[in-house]
Amino acid sequence: MAxxxxxxxxxxxxxxxxxxxxxxxxxxxxxxxxTRYRIKEETARRILDSARAxxxxxxxxxxxxxxxxxxxxxMVLPHYRNRFFAGLAQTFEDEARSRGLCPVVVGTQRDPxxxxxxxxxxxxxxxxxxxxxxxxxxxxxxxxxxxxxxxxINVDLPGDGxxxxxxxxxxxxRAITDVLIDKLIARGESPDALILLxxxxxxYATEMRIAGFRDAFDARGIALKPDAVESCGYNAASAxxxxxxxxxxxxxxxxxxxxxxxxxxxxxxxxxxxxxxEAWQSAVVGCFDWDPFAAHLSFDVTMLRQDVQTIISEAFxxxxxxxxADRSVVLVPTAFGKMFEEAEQTREFDR
Amino acid sequence: MAxxxxxxxxxxxxxxxxxxxxxxxxxxxxxxxxTRYRIKEETARRILDSARAxxxxxxxxxxxxxxxxxxxxxMVLPHYRNRFFAGLAQTFEDEARSRGLCPVVVGTQRDPxxxxxxxxxxxxxxxxxxxxxxxxxxxxxxxxxxxxxxxxINVDLPGDGxxxxxxxxxxxxRAITDVLIDKLIARGESPDALILLxxxxxxYATEMRIAGFRDAFDARGIALKPDAVESCGYNAASAxxxxxxxxxxxxxxxxxxxxxxxxxxxxxxxxxxxxxxEAWQSAVVGCFDWDPFAAHLSFDVTMLRQDVQTIISEAFxxxxxxxxADRSVVLVPTAFGKMFEEAEQTREFDR
DNA sequence: CTGTTAGCGCCTTCAC
DNA sequence: GTGAAGGCGCTAACAG
Numbered sequence: 001m002a003x004x005x006x007x008x009x010x011x012x013x014x015x016x017x018x019x020x021x022x023x024x025x026x027x028x029x030x031x032x033x034x035t036r037y038r039i040k041e042e043t044a045r046r047i048l049d050s051a052r053a054x055x056x057x058x059x060x061x062x063x064x065x066x067x068x069x070x071x072x073x074x075m076v077l078p079h080y081r082n083r084f085f086a087g088l089a090q091t092f093e094d095e096a097r098s099r100g101l102c103p104v105v106v107g108t109q110r111d112p113x114x115x116x117x118x119x120x121x122x123x124x125x126x127x128x129x130x131x132x133x134x135x136x137x138x139x140x141x142x143x144x145x146x147x148x149x150x151x152x153i154n155v156d157l158p159g160d161g162x163x164x165x166x167x168x169x170x171x172x173x174r175a176i177t178d179v180l181i182d183k184l185i186a187r188g189e190s191p192d193a194l195i196l197l198x199x200x201x202x203x204y205a206t207e208m209r210i211a212g213f214r215d216a217f218d219a220r221g222i223a224l225k226p227d228a229v230e231s232c233g234y235n236a237a238s239a240x241x242x243x244x245x246x247x248x249x250x251x252x253x254x255x256x257x258x259x260x261x262x263x264x265x266x267x268x269x270x271x272x273x274x275x276x277x278e279a280w281q282s283a284v285v286g287c288f289d290w291d292p293f294a295a296h297l298s299f300d301v302t303m304l305r306q307d308v309q310t311i312i313s314e315a316f317x318x319x320x321x322x323x324x325a326d327r328s329v330v331l332v333p334t335a336f337g338k339m340f341e342e343a344e345q346t347r348e349f350d351r
Numbered sequence: 352m353a354x355x356x357x358x359x360x361x362x363x364x365x366x367x368x369x370x371x372x373x374x375x376x377x378x379x380x381x382x383x384x385x386t387r388y389r390i391k392e393e394t395a396r397r398i399l400d401s402a403r404a405x406x407x408x409x410x411x412x413x414x415x416x417x418x419x420x421x422x423x424x425x426m427v428l429p430h431y432r433n434r435f436f437a438g439l440a441q442t443f444e445d446e447a448r449s450r451g452l453c454p455v456v457v458g459t460q461r462d463p464x465x466x467x468x469x470x471x472x473x474x475x476x477x478x479x480x481x482x483x484x485x486x487x488x489x490x491x492x493x494x495x496x497x498x499x500x501x502x503x504i505n506v507d508l509p510g511d512g513x514x515x516x517x518x519x520x521x522x523x524x525r526a527i528t529d530v531l532i533d534k535l536i537a538r539g540e541s542p543d544a545l546i547l548l549x550x551x552x553x554x555y556a557t558e559m560r561i562a563g564f565r566d567a568f569d570a571r572g573i574a575l576k577p578d579a580v581e582s583c584g585y586n587a588a589s590a591x592x593x594x595x596x597x598x599x600x601x602x603x604x605x606x607x608x609x610x611x612x613x614x615x616x617x618x619x620x621x622x623x624x625x626x627x628x629e630a631w632q633s634a635v636v637g638c639f640d641w642d643p644f645a646a647h648l649s650f651d652v653t654m655l656r657q658d659v660q661t662i663i664s665e666a667f668x669x670x671x672x673x674x675x676a677d678r679s680v681v682l683v684p685t686a687f688g689k690m691f692e693e694a695e696q697t698r699e700f701d702r
Numbered sequence: 703c704t705g706t707t708a709g710c711g712c713c714t715t716c717a718c
Numbered sequence: 719g720t721g722a723a724g725g726c727g728c729t730a731a732c733a734g
Contacts, residue, residue, distance in 0.1 A: 009499055011727055022705045027729055038703055055498030060475040061421065062727035064412045065710045072476070080437035089431055093458050097465075102472045104455050107444050114448070121453045124411040125423070147406030148360055236643070266643055273649040277628055292587070292617055293644035298624040362711055373721045378713055389719060413711035416726045 010054040018050045019043075026051075030058065064126060073101040074127035075155075076118055076141075078110040078134045082262050083291050087308035088133055088155065095312050101128065110134070115141060123148045129319045131155050131312075136203070138162065151322035153315045157204050158329050163322075165314040165330040167306045169205050169288075172334035173212025174219075176286050176304045177258060179336075181216060183284045183302075184256045191222055194256035194284070195246075198239050198264025199231045206231055209260055209288055231260070239267025247271070253283050262289040269297070290337045303337035361405040369401045370394075377402075381409065415477060424452040425478035426506075427469055427492075429461040429485045433613050434642055438659035439484055439506065446663050452479065461485070466492060474499045480670045482506050487554075489513065502673035504666045508555050509680050514673075516665045516681040518657045520556050520639075523685035524563025525570075527637050527655045528609060530687075532567060534635045534653075535607050542573055545607035545635070546597075549590050549615025552582045560611055560639055582611070590618025598622070604634050613640040620648070641688045654688035 012026045019026070021043060028034040029047045050056075064070040073096040080086045089105045096103035104127065108114045119141045122130060130145055132138050133155040142161025145152035151162075158164035181191040196213045199206030210229055217224050232242040239259065247253055253272070259265040265287040272280040281299055290305035314330045363377045370377070372394060379385040380398045401407075415421040424447040431437045440456045447454035455478065459465045470492045473481060481496055483489050484506040493512025496503035502513075509515035532542045547564045550557030561580055568575050583593040590610065598604055604623070610616040616638040623631040632650055641656035665681045 012729095013727080023727090024706080024729075024731095025704060027727095028704095031729085033729095040703070043704085055495075057471060057495075057499050058475045059416075059477065059727050060472075061412045061415045061477055062710090063729075065410075065416055065712090065726090066728045066730085068710070070412065071472075080431040080440050081434070083432070086431035086437060090458055102469075102476065103457060106454060106456075107441055109445075118453075120408060121411075121422075124409045125453065126410065126412055144406075144408075148408050266647070269644060270647045273647050277649070291644060293620060293642055296617070296621045296624050297644075297648070298628070363713095364711080374711095375713080375715095375722085376720060382713080391719070394719085410711055413726090414713075416711080416728095417713050419726070 009059070010056045011059070012056075015047060015050045015054055015056055018054065019046050021047060030056075068126075070126040070128060071100070071102055072122075072125055072127040073099075073103050073129055073131075074122040074125075075103065075105040075131040075133060076108050076115060076122070076135065077105065079107045082289070084156075084262075084289060084306055084308065085134065087306075088312065091308050091312040092131060095316055099316070108135075110136065112137070116144070119144050123150060129153070129322075131315055131319075132159075132162075133157075135159075146324060151319050151324075153318050155311060155315055160327060163318045163326045163328050163330070165311055165318060165332060167205075167311065168331040168333050169208035170212040170215070171331070172304050172306075173209040173258075173288060174215040175212075175334070176288065176302060176336075177213050177216035179302050180256055180258055180284050180286045181220070181222075187255075187282070187284065189255045189284070191217075191220070191256070192225055192228070193254060194228065194258065195254050196229045196258045196260060197232060197242055197268075198234065198260030200233060201231045206260065213258065232264075234261055234263050236263050236266040236270060239264040240271045241267075243268060243271045253280055255282070256284040258286045258288070260288055262287065262291050262294065265289070265291075265294055265301075269294070295337055304334050305337045306334055307332050360410070361407045362410070363407075366398060366401045366405055366407055369405065370397050372398065381407075419477075421477040421479060422451070422453055423455050423473075423476055423478040424450075424480055424482075425473040425476075426454065426456040426482040426484065427459050427466060427473070427486065428456065430458045433640070435613075435640060435657055435659065436485065438657075439663065442659050442663040443482060446667055450667070459486075461487065463488070467495070470495050474501060480504070480673075482666055482670075483510075483513075484508075486510075497675060502670050502675075504669050506662060506666055511678060514669045514677045514679050514681070516662055516669060516683060518556075518662065519682040519684050520559035521563040521566065522682070523655050523657075524560040524609075524639060525566045526563075526685070527639065527653060527687075528564050528567035530653050531607055531609055531635050531637045532571070532573075538606075538633070538635065540606045540635070542568075542571070542607070543576055543579070544605060545579065545609065546576075546605050547580045547609045547611060548583060548593055548619075549585065549611030550582045551584055557582055557611065564609065583615075585612055585614050587614050587617040587621060590615040591622045592618075594619060594622045604631055606633070607635045609637045609639070611639055613638065613642050613645065616640070616642075616645055616652075620645070646688055655685050656688045657685055658683050 012023050016023045016026045026047055028037050029044045034044055075092050077085050093103040106118050108118050115135055130150055130152045132141050132152055134157055138154045138159030139161040142152050142159055154162050154164035156166055158166050180194055184191050230242055232238045259268055286302040288304050290303045310332045363374050367374045367377045377398055379388050380395045385395050426443050428436050444454040457469050459469050466486055481501055481503045483492050483503055485508055489505045489510030490512040493503050493510055505513050505515035507517055509517050531545055535542050581593055583589045610619055637653040639655050641654045661683045
C-alpha cells in the first residue's frame, strides 16, 4: 500500500539495500527456494516484509530472459462471439493457469494478416506453446512457430504443419442427422425432405459435416435429393436468404432442417420469426452447435455441442509430448446439447 | 523456412556473425532506425535477408528489459460468455493493436483470488496499462497497479482507486422504461404493472438501473408498486424461478417486464417457452442488454445495447492522459438494439 | 548461511 | 559507417 518508491518499480536491489542483505539472498527468498539454501527464517521474513512494503513485483521479463522461460501460453482464435470459441478461450485459460502458465488469448478476426502478426508478436514474447484455433490456413503460422522452436497445436481446424485436435464433425453430423431422420419418420414425413444449410464449400468442417450427413442417409439406403445440401456461408443473413428462397419455391418451410452452424441457425430464427407459429412449429430442426438462447426457444431444436473441455485437454496433452514431426489429428466426439445444460444454468453472477 | 539453427532461437549475434557485421548495425537495421545512421542500403538488405533466413524474431523480453517497455496492454474481465464482454474484449484488442500494443485479455471468473493473481502476473509481465472490467471490487487491483506505476482504468464497474468508464445505466434504464410504459399505455394496460427483474441488490449496475427505472415513473407521477423491483440475481435459473412465482400468484404473466440482464432474460425465455403462445404474446418486455438470438425471437422485445466501442475508446483516452490522482467517471450512453443490427448481420465467416 | 559474479538478448551512447 | 562496452532485473553457480 505505502509504496515508498513512487512510480518507479522496485527491484531486488532496492529490497536488498533496504534489508542489508545481498541480491542473491533476496532472489532465493522471493522465489521460494530459500529453504533449500538454509537461509535464516528471520532474514527471509524481513525480506518478504520489505518486498511487500515496497510493492515489489517480479519482473518476468528479466526472469524470463535469465531462465529462458516466459511462463506464457498463447492461443489465437477468430473471435469470442459464439459459445464455442468463448468456451475454448475460457477452458484454455483455466487449464493454462492450473499449469502455472499465464494464458494469453488473442482474437484475430479471421484475417490472415492479423493472424501472422499476432503469432509473431506472441513468439517475440516467447510464449512457451501456441494453440491456433479456427484459422483457415494454419500452415504458415505453424511454420513460424517451428522456426522459433515453439510447439504449436491446431485446434478446431487441422493443418499439416503441426498436430491437431478437432471435433468429430463427421461423426457428430451423422449422429444428429440420424436423430432428425427419426423424428421426421415419427411424424410421418419423408426423410428425404431434410436439408443441410450453411457452411462454406471446401472448408474442412463444412465438408466433414456434409460427409456425416451423407453417411446417415447412405446407411439407411435413402437417396439424397440433389439440392439437399446448400453451403451458403457462415453468416446469418445468407442463411436467412437461402431459406427465404426455398420457402418461396416450396410454398412453405422445408419439413426438416439441419443448420450447419449457430450463425446459420440465427438466420433461421430471423426468418421464421416473421412467419406464423403454424408455419414453423411442425418443422424438425437441428443445429450443429449450441447456444443458451437457441436452446430454449419455444420450439424443439436438436443441438449438437462440441466438447470444449476435452478439446483443450487433448491439445495440452499433445503439447506435453510435443514432437516437431508429429502430425497426428485427434478427433473429439461431440454430444447433444441437453447433456450439458444443468451445469450451465446454476452458475452465479453470469452477467 | 529453412532454419539453420534448429530449435534454438536465433539472436542478433547469430545474424551479425552470419552477415559479418556488428550487433549494433544489426540492431539498427532490425528496428528501422538505420536510415538515421547512414548505414549502407546493401548492408541493410543483407541483414534483413539473413534475419528472414534464420527465422529471427525479436526477443521482446530482452528489448523490453532494456527499454523498459513491454508493448503489452492488459485487460481482465469475468468471462466471454455474453455479447457485452465478448464485444469489450474484441474492441479492446482492435484498439490496442492499432496502437502498436499487443493485447492480452484474461478471464477471471469473477473470483477475487484469480483476479488478484492475474493482475500480479500481468504486472510482472510489465503491461503498460490495464483495463479492469466487471470486477466487483476493483480497489485492491487498482492499488496493485498504482504501486507498480501502471495506469489502470476501471470499465463497466467504477471504483475509487482509478478513473472509470461505465455505461450510463441509469439513463439507459430510464429510457427503456419510458418505452415500455408507452407500449403498455398504447395497449390500454396500466403502467404500474411493469416490473424490473434481475440483478443483485447493492451492486452498482443494479442500483443504477433501479434508479433509472424509478426516474421514469417519477417523471410521470406514477407510483411504483412495492414489489415492482425484484433483484433476484444474475443467473437464468433464479430469474426463471422468480417469474414462476409471480405467474402463480397472478394467474398469468405480468403484462410488463424489464429484465435487468441478458441472463435474466434467458430465464424469461426458459420459463415462457413452456407456456402457450397466448400466455406471453401480449406481454410488453424489455431487456437491459443485447443478444443476437434474443433480438429475433418471435415476439417483440425492446433491447438496450451498451456501446462497447465508445467505452473502450474512452478508456484508452483516459489511459493516454493518465493521472494517478484522477478519479473521474466517464458515462457512456446506451442505445436501443435495433440501431446496431445491420452491421452485425452481414459479417462474413462468423462461425 | 550469505555475498560476489557472470551472463540471458537487446539497445544506446561513444569512440573509431 | 561501424565496433565495443555497459546495463536493464534476475538467477545460478561459486566462493567465502
